[in-house]
Amino acid sequence: MLESLKKQVYEAxxxxxxxxxxxxxxxxxxxxxxxxxxxxxxPSGVDYDKLTPESMVVMDLNMNKIEGDLNPSSDTATHCQLxxxxxxxxxxxxxxxxxxxxxxxxxRAIPCYGTTHADYIYGEIPCLRCLTPAELEDYEANTGRLxxxxxxxxxxxxxxxxxxQNHGPFAWGKDAxxxxxxxxxLEEVAKMAARCExxxxxVRPAPQSLQDKHYLRKHGPNAYYGQSH
Amino acid sequence: MLESLKKQVYEAxxxxxxxxxxxxxxxxxxxxxxxxxxxxxxPSGVDYDKLTPESMVVMDLNMNKIEGDLNPSSDTATHCQLxxxxxxxxxxxxxxxxxxxxxxxxxRAIPCYGTTHADYIYGEIPCLRCLTPAELEDYEANTGRLxxxxxxxxxxxxxxxxxxQNHGPFAWGKDAxxxxxxxxxLEEVAKMAARCExxxxxVRPAPQSLQDKHYLRKHGPNAYYGQSH
Amino acid sequence: MLESLKKQVYEAxxxxxxxxxxxxxxxxxxxxxxxxxxxxxxPSGVDYDKLTPESMVVMDLNMNKIEGDLNPSSDTATHCQLxxxxxxxxxxxxxxxxxxxxxxxxxRAIPCYGTTHADYIYGEIPCLRCLTPAELEDYEANTGRLxxxxxxxxxxxxxxxxxxQNHGPFAWGKDAxxxxxxxxxLEEVAKMAARCExxxxxVRPAPQSLQDKHYLRKHGPNAYYGQSH
Amino acid sequence: MLESLKKQVYEAxxxxxxxxxxxxxxxxxxxxxxxxxxxxxxPSGVDYDKLTPESMVVMDLNMNKIEGDLNPSSDTATHCQLxxxxxxxxxxxxxxxxxxxxxxxxxRAIPCYGTTHADYIYGEIPCLRCLTPAELEDYEANTGRLxxxxxxxxxxxxxxxxxxQNHGPFAWGKDAxxxxxxxxxLEEVAKMAARCExxxxxVRPAPQSLQDKHYLRKHGPNAYYGQSH
Numbered sequence: 001m002l003e004s005l006k007k008q009v010y011e012a013x014x015x016x017x018x019x020x021x022x023x024x025x026x027x028x029x030x031x032x033x034x035x036x037x038x039x040x041x042x043p044s045g046v047d048y049d050k051l052t053p054e055s056m057v058v059m060d061l062n063m064n065k066i067e068g069d070l071n072p073s074s075d076t077a078t079h080c081q082l083x084x085x086x087x088x089x090x091x092x093x094x095x096x097x098x099x100x101x102x103x104x105x106x107x108r109a110i111p112c113y114g115t116t117h118a119d120y121i122y123g124e125i126p127c128l129r130c131l132t133p134a135e136l137e138d139y140e141a142n143t144g145r146l147x148x149x150x151x152x153x154x155x156x157x158x159x160x161x162x163x164x165q166n167h168g169p170f171a172w173g174k175d176a177x178x179x180x181x182x183x184x185x186l187e188e189v190a191k192m193a194a195r196c197e198x199x200x201x202x203v204r205p206a207p208q209s210l211q212d213k214h215y216l217r218k219h220g221p222n223a224y225y226g227q228s229h
Numbered sequence: 230m231l232e233s234l235k236k237q238v239y240e241a242x243x244x245x246x247x248x249x250x251x252x253x254x255x256x257x258x259x260x261x262x263x264x265x266x267x268x269x270x271x272p273s274g275v276d277y278d279k280l281t282p283e284s285m286v287v288m289d290l291n292m293n294k295i296e297g298d299l300n301p302s303s304d305t306a307t308h309c310q311l312x313x314x315x316x317x318x319x320x321x322x323x324x325x326x327x328x329x330x331x332x333x334x335x336x337r338a339i340p341c342y343g344t345t346h347a348d349y350i351y352g353e354i355p356c357l358r359c360l361t362p363a364e365l366e367d368y369e370a371n372t373g374r375l376x377x378x379x380x381x382x383x384x385x386x387x388x389x390x391x392x393x394q395n396h397g398p399f400a401w402g403k404d405a406x407x408x409x410x411x412x413x414x415l416e417e418v419a420k421m422a423a424r425c426e427x428x429x430x431x432v433r434p435a436p437q438s439l440q441d442k443h444y445l446r447k448h449g450p451n452a453y454y455g456q457s458h
Numbered sequence: 459m460l461e462s463l464k465k466q467v468y469e470a471x472x473x474x475x476x477x478x479x480x481x482x483x484x485x486x487x488x489x490x491x492x493x494x495x496x497x498x499x500x501p502s503g504v505d506y507d508k509l510t511p512e513s514m515v516v517m518d519l520n521m522n523k524i525e526g527d528l529n530p531s532s533d534t535a536t537h538c539q540l541x542x543x544x545x546x547x548x549x550x551x552x553x554x555x556x557x558x559x560x561x562x563x564x565x566r567a568i569p570c571y572g573t574t575h576a577d578y579i580y581g582e583i584p585c586l587r588c589l590t591p592a593e594l595e596d597y598e599a600n601t602g603r604l605x606x607x608x609x610x611x612x613x614x615x616x617x618x619x620x621x622x623q624n625h626g627p628f629a630w631g632k633d634a635x636x637x638x639x640x641x642x643x644l645e646e647v648a649k650m651a652a653r654c655e656x657x658x659x660x661v662r663p664a665p666q667s668l669q670d671k672h673y674l675r676k677h678g679p680n681a682y683y684g685q686s687h
Numbered sequence: 688m689l690e691s692l693k694k695q696v697y698e699a700x701x702x703x704x705x706x707x708x709x710x711x712x713x714x715x716x717x718x719x720x721x722x723x724x725x726x727x728x729x730p731s732g733v734d735y736d737k738l739t740p741e742s743m744v745v746m747d748l749n750m751n752k753i754e755g756d757l758n759p760s761s762d763t764a765t766h767c768q769l770x771x772x773x774x775x776x777x778x779x780x781x782x783x784x785x786x787x788x789x790x791x792x793x794x795r796a797i798p799c800y801g802t803t804h805a806d807y808i809y810g811e812i813p814c815l816r817c818l819t820p821a822e823l824e825d826y827e828a829n830t831g832r833l834x835x836x837x838x839x840x841x842x843x844x845x846x847x848x849x850x851x852q853n854h855g856p857f858a859w860g861k862d863a864x865x866x867x868x869x870x871x872x873l874e875e876v877a878k879m880a881a882r883c884e885x886x887x888x889x890v891r892p893a894p895q896s897l898q899d900k901h902y903l904r905k906h907g908p909n910a911y912y913g914q915s916h
Contacts, residue, residue: 023646024639026574045685070685074675096574102650105571106658113334114395116255116325133667139675166572166664181253188252192331194657199423200335206395209362217303217368227274227299342792343853345713345783410711417710421789428881429793435853438820446761446826456732456758481875482868484803503914529914532904554803560879563800564887591896597904624801624893652886 001067002040002058005033009040009091010053012176016095017048019184027095028073031176032083034090037061039083043070074140081144082172086156091176093183099190100161100169103127107165110189111205113196117189118206118214120182122158125189126150130165143167158215161186230296231269231287234262238269238320239282241405245324246277248413256324257302260405261312263319266290268312272299303369310373311401315385320405322412328419329390329398332356336394339418340434342425346418347435347443349411351387354418355379359394372396387444390415459525460498460516463491467498467549468511470634474553475506477642485553486531489634490541492548495519497541501528532598539602540630544614549634551641557648558627561585565623568647569663571654575647576664576672578640580616583647584608588623601625616673619644688754689727689745692720696727696778697740699863703782704735706871714782715760718863719770721777724748726770730757761827768831769859773843778863780870786877787848787856790814794852797880798892804876805893805901807869809845812876813837817852830854845902848873 012029016022025048030041040056057068059076061084073079079092095101103110103125110125112118117125128146135142147162147170160182161171171183196203205211216222241258245251254277259270269285286297288305290313302308308321324330332339332354339354341347346354357375364371376391376399389411390400400412425432434440445451470487474480483506488499498514515526517534519542531537537550553559561568561583568583570576575583586604593600605620605628618640619629629641654661663669674680699716703709712735717728727743744755746763748771760766766779782788790797790812797812799805804812815833822829834849834857847869848858858870883890892898903909 023642043685074682096646098646098650099653101572101574102653103657105650105654105664106661108658114330115397116330130665130668133665136667136671139671166668168573184252188327192327192334194653195328195331195423196334198427198656199332200337203335206334207359207362209365210359210395213365213368224303227272343788344855345788413710417783417785421785421792424786424789424881425792427885428790429795432793435792436817436820438823439817439853442823442826453761456730481871501914532911554875556875556879557882559801559803560882561886563879563883563893564890566887588894588897591894594896594900597900624897626802652882656885 002033002036002038003053005031005040006056006058007053009042009056009176010051012091012093012180013042013051014048015177015180016093016183019180019187021095021097021183021187022048023096027093027097028075028079029091029093029176029180030073030076030079031091031179032089034087038066039079041072041076041079043068044073046070075143077138077140078144078147078170081141081148082170085144085148086151086172088157088174089172090174091172091179093171093176093179094168095183096168097183097187097190099194100163100186101167102194103190104163104165104168109163110193112211113193113203114206115210115214116185116192118211119218120185121160121189122155122215123211124205125159125161125163125186127163127165130167158219231262231265231267232282234260234269235285235287236282238271238285238405239280241320241322241409242271242280243277244406244409245322245412248409248416250324250326250412250416251277252325256322256326257304257308258320258322258405258409259302259305259308260320260408261318263316267295268308270301270305270308272297273302275299304372306367306369307373307376307399310370310377311399314373314377315380315401317386317403318401319403320401320408322400322405322408323397324412325397326412326416326419328423329392329415330396331423332419333392333394333397338392339422341440342422342432343435344439344443345414345421347440348447349414350389350418351384351444351448352440353434354388354390354392354415356392356394359396387448460491460494460496461511463489463498464514464516465511467500467514467634468509470549470551470638471500471509472506473635473638474551474641477638477645479553479555479641479645480506481554485551485555486533486537487549487551487634487638488531488534488537489549489637490547492545496524497537499530499534499537501526502531504528533601535596535598536602536605536628539599539606540628543602543606544609544630546615546632547630548632549630549637551629551634551637552626553641554626555641555645555648557652558621558644559625560652561648562621562623562626567621568651570669571651571661572664573668573672574643574650576669577676578643579618579647580613580673580677581669582663583617583619583621583644585621585623588625616677689720689723689725690740692718692727693743693745694740696729696743696863697738699778699780699867700729700738701735702864702867703780703870706867706874708782708784708870708874709735710783714780714784715762715766716778716780716863716867717760717763717766718778718866719776721774725753726766728759728763728766730755731760733757762830764825764827765831765834765857768828768835769857772831772835773838773859775844775861776859777861778859778866780858780863780866781855782870783855784870784874784877786881787850787873788854789881790877791850791852791855796850797877799898800880800883800890801893802897802901803872803879805898806905807872808847808876809842809902810898811892812846812848812850812873814850814852817854845906
């Protein structure tokens with residue numbers, strides 16, 4: 001079932017090591033088929049060079065495994081919560097990519113210092129608090145609930161990624177491919193923001209007018225970047 | 230038309246990922262044919278592995294597309310302004326290369342700390358101010374005008390690159406190949422300047438006498454580096 | 459003798475350059491056959507591209523060479539002491555991997571700043587003191603004795619790596635493969651901890667509750683990560 | 688003439704990009720044949736992928752070109768001075784490798800923070816002062832004279848590399864291969880020293896007893912590292 005989507009999710013997972021975002025098995029990509037309400041995710045703890053489209057796991061939004069010989073990623077419950085909360089999201093990525101994870105460990109949101117950031121992400125990249133000891137009981141689902149709660153009244157498409165303190169980043173998009181793209185952007189932006197602060201510890205975020213201009217250059221009805229308009 | 234120049238521009242664009250200067254499509258190279266007054270530039274938002282010489286876009290200096298099926302780079306108006314302002318320039322590069330962009334985001338000019346810098350760039354690499362909200366209306370052209378204004382009474386060959394605050398670097402040269410070469414030099418110099426300041430926060434720029442000596446070792450009538458003199 | 463184990467040790471050694479943990483010959487992996495009490499280790503100062511399974515050296519736990527044409531690694535006495543002290547250990551790695559070595563040179567234990575660390579290592583990664591001038595007489599064996607003394611009443615499986623001040627890291631595991639895996643984790647964790655402190659100099663270690671949760675997610679009777687439970 | 692040595696020098700030059708020590712043509716290796724008093728060096732400003740053994744330039748110690756179609760490296764006079772001053776030296780390398788150059792630009796000697804450094808270099812790596820305006824007239828030769836003067840009463844084999852302020856590193860060895868090896872060690876040591884100071888700004892050099900032990904482990908009559916003793 002969903003063979004074409006399995007292939008997409010497989011290929012998106014293979015993009016993580018290709019972009020240098022993962023060490024060992026420290027990452028996972030999923031995508032959802034909204035018609036059937038089923039999502040497909042990488043199996044847990046399997047080496048990337050052992051992955052195949054067939055080894056992907058099919059889940060429903062109540063966390064039942066529908067198809068697959070292997071256990072799904074241990075982060076599946078986080079993905080599930082995000083698909084339930086945000087109907088606009090078609091794909092999700094979690095990694096421990098080093099620069100984004102360093103910001104998450106530092107417990108700081110990433111300010112918007114320039115157009116590389118502003119072209120893809122509107123405003124700072126939030127860093128959500130660590131879970132409480134009680135929340136840790138249901139760690140992965142509560143991570144998803146925390147993210148969903150934060151974005152409840154915000155635009156999940158304008159800010160397609162988030163940091164979870166002491167843990168690492170999640171990114172999303174309209175499909176698995178766009179989610180991986182946003183995870184790469186996040187890592188690049190995280191790297192340049194850290195270096196930028198090293199070069200000028202007094203640096204201030206980019207002017208709001210520049211942030212508006214660059215985000216709207218690529219998003220919304222007046223976008224003019226690329227070939228599709 | 231201009232098939233040979235298209236091939237040069239194509240090859241120069243392909244040098245950007247080869248030198249690690251771009252992520253995704255975040256860079257573009259152009260070159261001008263001064264006889265016809267036409268310049269050739271990368272299409273907007275096309276993956277590097279999909280580029281061909283034939284996909285390059287031909288523009289005139291009034292921003293009319295003369296040939297090409299695709300939209301030109303969204304930064305085309307910046308390139309256009311620079312070709313109009315500086316007849317010595319034959320090729321231009323824009324990237325978001327990480328170290329140069331980190332300096333641009335930090336809003337600081339890159340001091341000349343040593344001979345690697347002085348061999349190619351005379352004095353510091355300027356960092357130009359962010360555009361005003363009014364200037365943002367015509368973002369790309371005004372970026373070009375700001376650069377042109379800065380270099381009006383300066384030697385655009387002695388300083389073949391610049392940083393635009395909160396944005397990133399531009400580099401240029403007598404042709405597309407030399408422009409890419411200067412973009413690589415800039416990234417390397419930006420990296421070493423940042424590390425140098427980390428190692429010694431009190432570091433001072435290299436003595437003027439050394440800067441003069443090294444620049445003139447490679448430039449001007451008494452140059453003695455390489456095989457051509 | 460022990461041909462299968464020689465092959466394992468050879469392959470584990472070859473993983474060091476593949477993971478970017480060594481320059482030149484600056485690393486070595488060993489593994490022990492507990493039944494015979496013999497361990498196998500890389501020869502000293504031989505380039506990785508010249509290594510073969512047959513060139514591995516067989517040693518006993520009294521530092522006698524049992525088989526092999528070449529001298530064993532100069533760090534063999536350290537490996538030997540650790541095998542004698544900890545019967546749970548089946549493989550050991552020593553490298554000068556750059557981030558872990560930078561922490562060792564800095565003389566600091568690596569705090570647990572997040573789940574990447576907590577998934578594999580319980581609590582901080584200790585940094586043991588430099589040897590005294592007297593201890594330097596028998597440098598390699600005393601390095602092993604110092605590590606063994608430190609872990610005497612601790613869980614050597616919960617903290618599968620250590621830093622030796624002014625020197626570098628050692629990592630271990632149930633076999634050579636797992637030891638290399640832990641050496642890679644250590645390097646990644648060391649990198650992110652340094653960057654994390656740069657991003658937020660006031661950063662505090664991750665909450666103990668999170669450290670407990672993540673370590674136990676992968677270790678002990680209630681582990682639920684991966685395919686084996 | 689000296690075909691075998693040309694091949695060695697060619698191969699040593701090709702090791703510079705392989706080890707990531709050079710961008711473009713920013714490095715050169717030479718070696719000397721002490722019997723004839725001739726040394727062989729890379730031509731100036733030629734791309735590494737265009738180099739051949741036949742393109743190497745043969746020079747005598749009075750800076751006369753003895754054989755070769757191309758100009759020798761612009762740094763030839765520095766190499767020449769060092770061969771004249773130190774009969775123990777058989778090969779010399781100059782690069783702008785990024786970490787070593789960052790220390791040179793910072794104007795600081797690299798302290799010995801650990802055994803990676805101490806295994807190859809005895810004590811700190813000196814950083815020599817910038818040339819005076821008068822000395823700049825004969826820049827390359829005076830760079831060599833400055834290095835020769837510094838090491839006059841020191842052991843050029845115990846410290847096989849040096850930094851020239853605002854410029855970059857030189858390394859040497861008994862032949863071209865060993866000189867490149869030492870240039871790689873220098874870059875690795877420079878990287879770890881910078882990171883080590885970032886991790887612990889109060890870090891102190893390694894104890895003298897450790898420095899003695901590790902240097903003598905690999906050098907001198909009681910060396911016991913590797914296969915040759």
